Amino acid sequence: MLYLELFLQGLLQGSIYALVAVGLTLVYGLLRILHVAHAGLYTLGGYFGVLVYNSSGSLMLSGIVATFGVGILGVIIYRLCYEAILDQPPFVPLIASIGLFIAMEELYRILFGSYGVSYTNPPLQQMLPLGGLYLREGEWVTILVSIILIGGLAWLSSRTRLGLAWRATVTDPQMAESFGIDPIRVRYFNFFIGSALAGTAGMIVGILNNLVEPTMGSVPSYKALAIIVLGGLGSVRGTLVAALALGVVESYGTIYLGNVLNRDAIAFVFLILVLMVRPQGMFRGV
């Protein structure tokens, strides 16, 4: 039973990683930017969720604010920060992004305090046994939301005109443009979707831990980079598999390797091992 529980916990953690990393991989696939500040948006989602819920008491409303508010902010960040340095060598946007991320974390600390904010009356905390598995309501919701959002994303990109335009731009921006697709709009859309997913993930984690801290994003930010590299940089399917696999590996790893390596290092050992065998990530070209 321990194995199964560990596996399930791993998948749960993995689905949160997936929500964060998919946005990152979308941005990378389109613009070749390693968008570290993405995790700053994830933290912001957590703050939006907790602040709106504490003042209005409506989970629905706070979910909407966390998702759409963060999505719009993501577009603004792209517009103000990245658009001008897209043609620079890749480390320029990377360092700009890291600087932005540090500044964002500090801003949250100054605005909302360094001890974090908790839900005054935490939602979704009851145990809910389903099919012999004991998980909290929040954890079931996490699984459900991840499936819905990522399923929705898959539908959007494969079944709608917008998704078609998007995939065309990722494959060949110039060709797509000559077919009348507006690349600027595609980029906005891309940042909106990616950031909205991160905002949702942030709110979910805020509920699960019942705490939103300024530094909440620092571990996911770099781990999500590891995940998108494992997934083959830019491949959404690869990222999903890598996120879930990492969640599971970590969850077993903490039990069996806990006294040699800490949890956060496991992700990177896994990453380095995989990259040495397959330098293009697990899924490039599959």
Added chain:
Amino acid sequence: MGYEISLLTFMGISIIGSLSLNLITGFCGQVSLGHVAFVGIGAYTASILTKADTPFFVALLAGMLLAGTFGVMVGLASLRVRHDFLAITTMGVNFVFLGVVREQEWLGGELGISSIPDPGFGKLGFLALVLGCVILVALLSFQIRRSWMGYVFEAVSGDEDTARMLGLDASHYKLIAFALGTALAGLSGGLYAHHVRFIFPDSFAFVESITLLAMVVIGGNGSILGVILASALLSVLPQWFQFIGDYKLLLYGSLLFVVMRFSPGGLAGLAQNLFLKSKKYFALKENQ
């Protein structure tokens, strides 16, 4: 006076660290996001050895050697992965280093290593030693840039495939860049450990790697004087920012962002732009 000496020593150590990264990232074009791991390896090795009564310089050398050895291993990785993949791999190296050090009892775990023995040169003597090292490392950098090796580095950094096609052994030179750069990082680590005489895992956290990379990039990737200037500034900046205390990191992060956003060539790029502009201006004036 003691404070200024300590600050200058710290500045010197930062300059050695960033110049060592400049060899790898600036000259050879291999972006490393985990350079402080090698500083850490040097620091831990040197301080464990001096605590076991090894002479200071032997310990320092051993630290350099071990850091360089691990550096070659990461260099081997750089032969396998490139560009963004390499950046992420080296970032991983930093996290793995931290993860391992945090859990090892004999490395002091979270608490680190304290009461590292004083090398016994006095504060001024140690400052002189550090500045001597800075001058040596800077001279070495200038020498490398003018040598055949420097040209190969530049070729590899510009376009590795073309460099290979011209018959240059890019792998060989990349390994040399990693070996040299990480060994010098080990040197700065050993000096750092004996300057503050107390090290713990957080001294070598990922954000320190970013700081080193920021020094290189803000200085203007590859420009030796720019990098020295930027590291001198960035290492004392947090001290100057003390008066705004709480907003220190906010300002630091914003600075990184603003420099990259508005002057991606760093200080060297900025200076060059100004120089070109003024030249154009004077040329215009002469024509009139």
